[in-house]
Amino acid sequence: MQSVSAEAISHAPFPGGSGVTHLAQLFVPSLQERRPRTLKHDDIFGVFDRNGDVLSGPGSPDGIYYRDTRYLSHLGLTINGARPMLLSSTLRDDNATLTCDLTNPDIFDAEGVRVLKHDLIHLRRSRLLWGARCFERLAVRNFDEVRHRLQLELVFASDFADLFEVRGTPRPHRGEDCQPDVAGNRVALAYVGLDGVRRATILSFDPVPATLTGEQATFVIELAPHETHSLFLDVGCDKKEIGDESPRRTFFIALRDARRALRHSTSKAAVITTSNEIFDEAVHRSVSDLYMLITQTPEGPYPYAGIPWFSTVFGRDALITAIEMLWLDPSIARGVLLYLAANQATELDHVSDAEPGKILHELRHGEMAVLREVPFRRYYGSVDSTPLFIMLAGAYLERTSDLDTLQRLMPNIEAALAWIDDYGDRDKDGFVEYQRLTPDGLANQGWKDSSDSVFHADGTLAKGSIALAEVQAYVYGAWCAAAAISRRLGNSARANKLEAKASDLRDRFDVCFFDEQLGTYVLALDGDKRPCRVRSSNAGHTLFTGLARAERAKSVVQSLTERAFFTGWGIRTIAATEARYNPMSYHNGSVWPHDNALIAAGFARYGFRHEAAKIFEGLFAASTYLDLRRLPELFCGFPRQSAQAPTFYPVACNPQAWAAAAPLLFVQACLGLEFDPRSQFVVFDAPVLPRFLDQIVLRRLSLGAGSVDVALRRTGSQVVVDVLGRTGSIRVVAKS
Incomplete structure (x- = not known):
């Protein structure tokens, strides 16, 4: 279809270090096998696993991408050192947000004693993309009858891989990775490409993590029975400065703006x-x-x-x-x-x-x-x-x-x-x-x-x-x-x-x-x-x-x-x-x-509507x-x-x-839907309904400054067209 065929993608060498074995490559799951979750806004898009993680490794397409570069290549969440178990992973009907519901597995101490029974801690990750940034809220709730001290870790990395690299095109030479810059609640990861362009990913956390390095943020929280605590993450792509806003505040502003924009665009x-x-x-x-x-x-x-x-x-x-x-x-x-x-x-x-x-x-x-x-x-x-x-x-x-x-x-x-x-x-x-x-x-x-x-x-x-x-x-x-x-x-x-x-x-x-x-x-x-x-x-x-x-x-x-x-x-x-x-x-x-x-x-x-x-x-x-x-x-x-x-x-x-x-x-x-804007006609020419539909209603069908709501219903072997409402001077014409 497009610039490199899918055969080329699926059969090309996988990107990765020299230590990756051929056997490991054989077990890279396909997109269909993983059923990833995707988000997009303008020039930024994200590919996540069903837990909401970004899984790195040979052949993995996961990541947050901006203008054909992967700005975040790994993001892994653990609770007391264990990966949470998936409950559900859903996109809002309008694609504004991804929500991943997770829970804790059985967690054991160094001596093998279980210290936290499974299914007592609920984690809900809510994520959206807006304005070249990824925003996430992690809400953690304790459903146990006793207080729990929890350690949550977010491990992250950026390879700044070109999208064609991710697809499997080999590159004998790359630019230079910069040392991570850690300050307060932020980490800046950067790369200077062979094109001389400096690309940067800035991760901001709220509250300030207990420990923060160029690879990991660790939070220690204590939750009373049925108490909820929220953590926020803001990932900015190619932003030299994000400003002093709290990730908590920017999450809700971005959520509001994203939903408004989607409502406006579909109106x-x-x-x-x-x-x-x-x-x-x-x-x-x-x-x-x-x-x-x-x-x-x-x-x-x-x-x-x-x-x-x-x-x-x-x-x-x-x-x-x-x-x-x-x-x-x-x-x-x-x-x-x-x-x-x-x-x-x-x-x-x-x-x-x-x-x-x-x-x-x-x-x-x-x-x-x-x-x-x-x-x-x-x-x-x-x-x-x-x-x-x-x-x-x-x-x-x-x-x-x-x-x-x-x-x-x-x-x-x-x-x-x-x-x-x-x-x-x-x-x-x-x-x-x-x-x-x-x-x-x-x-x-x-x-x-x-x-x-x-x-x-x-x-x-x-x-x-x-x-x-x-x-x-x-x-x-x-x-x-x-x-x-x-x-x-x-x-x-x-x-x-x-x-x-x-x-x-x-x-x-x-x-x-x-x-x-x-x-x-x-x-x-x-x-x-x-x-x-x-x-x-x-x-x-x-x-x-x-x-x-x-x-x-x-x-x-x-x-x-x-x-x-x-x-x-x-x-x-x-x-x-x-x-x-x-x-x-x-x-x-x-x-x-x-x-x-x-x-x-x-x-x-050509008149073959039933075949269509x-x-x-x-x-x-x-x-x-x-x-x-x-x-x-x-x-x-x-x-x-x-x-x-x-x-x-x-x-x-x-x-x-x-x-x-x-x-x-x-x-x-x-x-058989046609339009004649000069005569203000909406035409249904010999309409046919497929067998799985007995009725279809089209609302806000626009023509010029007006619109019309129309219902088409199966009646025996015929399809009847009814006008439910209209604004302006639109006329509906049904041809048999």
């Missing part, structure tokens, strides 16, 4: 409630994850791609996420468009795969990116971000009628259109291809960017400039969107030319990409224009943008819903009959929620087995078995923005 979004409580939990988690992943930029809100590996700007991911949730909250699309326009390439730079007019792929801030040890500081190596940018601009205008923003974006849209013609179509055959400009960049530059994801029927890898099926679909969508924008802005001649280009592409694409024997569109054309005769999910994206000819749609839908593709949980990235099929691979047989959502939207576009609902049912069934009802980046493509969960992918990001947004696009596709 514009429509609200979904249904007849299925489990689905309500799943969709609420999706929306909460999306707003947690959003970072505020000078241009507006921008969804970062995913935690832990991709918590930064990605062009493709944000564009697709914004498309998926456009009906729910169009302000996200505006933020994405303005940010990517501000960072559009203006010059040719082979090192970053940049060409004038091209839209950003990835942005990194870490030491390795600054030093060009990895090429992703400002990297443009995706072939599809540029047409997707134009597609989103057109969809945003159609959703909002915001001509002022489109006028502002027109120079960027024109530059993106020029890139398609001047650089995208490298050999001038009418199709957009990719081939990396730097040997350090991505070999494959579509969304399936693993090195082995584009191949021929016999399994041999495709070579040369490659034209992917879905990229042609996005180009078609871009030209159609640009034509609609031009027409709205009064340039009919420009619109006519763009529509003619789109029509011509549709005809040529059908001739060169449709394979009668396969019954679907081929994966790609290689550098010699030989078709990669592989049945892949990419074909479904041709339905999403309308590139597929109407007479081909039924065949493509049938292909994607047969057993070789549809696992029962969702559609695989390639069919099980293909040479490189591996259900445990990143791109060659796995199931991706966002991929399925785009395909379902394509099905609905079938995919929706599979993904929802998968979510019922998932921790927090949270859809991951991907899961393995094994067939669904009765009364068994889907097979998880070991290093899938979770949460992941375009996976979190997938249920929202499924809802829109099944309901």
